[in-house]
Amino acid sequence: MGNNELQDEVTDKYSLRGRVFNRIREDILEGKFKQNEELKETIIAVELGVSRTPVREALRQLELEGLVNIVPNKGAYVTGITAQDIKDIYSIRSLLEGLGARWATANITTEQIEELEEITYLTEFHAQKKHYEQVLELDNKFHEILYRASKSKQLYHMLSDFHHYVQRVRKITLSSDTRIVKTNEEHKKIVEALKEKDADKAEALANEHIMNTVKNISDCGLENILKQADE
């Protein structure tokens, strides 16, 4: 069956290119670069103390991720994320998380289910203590395990990308106590469905789970979340 080595990240952390890539990506996602800001190779290179080569390679990759827009012979410009992008991504993610849960139903191991249960249990603890960092971390892990359990390289890849992409938004939505509790309840229900091997139910729940997240985002005022970057 071949490919089981679903890695955490395609981009290696140790080469200069990898580091430059991650750095620029984070800076865009964190909003440190303004929309349409020009990213000049030389400036970035000097700033990071490297030559233009790794910077160029990183920018070309970011273009493929849709985070920068490269105009040949002119330059690289930050594409950034609009409120509409986020909404679209959540809609897409909702469908794909559902599909992932469906496929996971058939493929998930008992160890993985136990891991998921442990996560929901731990989340309860940290939620009470208002350890938001840990809650976010556990949320990451929960979904990561689910993605892996789907046993689909393609789906795993897409969902991981999305997950990363909306990181900034998630940081904020998972700072609301009521949302954390609700999220965890939803996670638990998904685990139940997985244990019962009920694919339809798992799909529907996972679907709904993401949709609820979107609703929560809208309530927070997505525009405001993004706006803080535009100063």
Place this chain on the structure above:
Amino acid sequence: MGNNELQDEVTDKYSLRGRVFNRIREDILEGKFKQNEELKETIIAVELGVSRTPVREALRQLELEGLVNIVPNKGAYVTGITAQDIKDIYSIRSLLEGLGARWATANITTEQIEELEEITYLTEFHAQKKHYEQVLELDNKFHEILYRASKSKQLYHMLSDFHHYVQRVRKITLSSDTRIVKTNEEHKKIVEALKEKDADKAEALANEHIMNTVKNISDCGLENILKQADE
């Protein structure tokens, strides 16, 4: 509303890097490179009459597309596509085409609908004459318009990628006369739903349309389609 300039291709055709990128990508998708084959920068560079720089940039991009696997300080290896990947992609695409059709219902212009109708009409003609090249071309156009009409940069991007990714398979499935006729019937129904502004119907039909394609592929024997590359 900003980004309306959904381009055909991210990668520019005129720079060396762009050409190298497209070339290697096609060669992988066409099956000219074997699974796990090592892609040495120097060899490709010499072969295409360019230096290593554009080759490197292209390989890094292909890594992000998931077509090659780069091991730091070692080399780039062809990932290729397995039968399972194709099946997964079609499942994912089915959902997303559905979503695209749903969104298109709200956003499609009368001009675009007319274009779609023209395409289905022309397809009938070329199908009778067994002009398979043109049929494929028209099929491309049909979906392309639909993707654009969804007015979602994100969705457009993903669907275009997929569409390209499974090009090789589509070439074969769209060489069956009965499938071509069925495909066109399905396209027509989708257009009808769009005209009626019936989002649910459009989504369901688009969904089903892709699923039918998968079924057809399985009937053709997907493994055999892919195998021809492995010699």
Place this chain on the structure above:
DNA sequence: TATGGTATCATTGTATACAATAATACCATA
């Protein structure tokens, strides 16, 4: 002053040179 053209500069695109790392071959030794 307004316009058009040219020279200059800034920036990207590509090639090449050098450094670092991994693979291989070869030899010495048991």
Place this chain on the structure above:
DNA sequence: TATGGTATTATTGTATACAATGATACCATA
């Protein structure tokens, strides 16, 4: 012969040099 270590080679990673392209400023002319 089998094994372990070292020298050599091949290949990637990074930096820099040069070429091509686009932007800008300045001047001449109407």
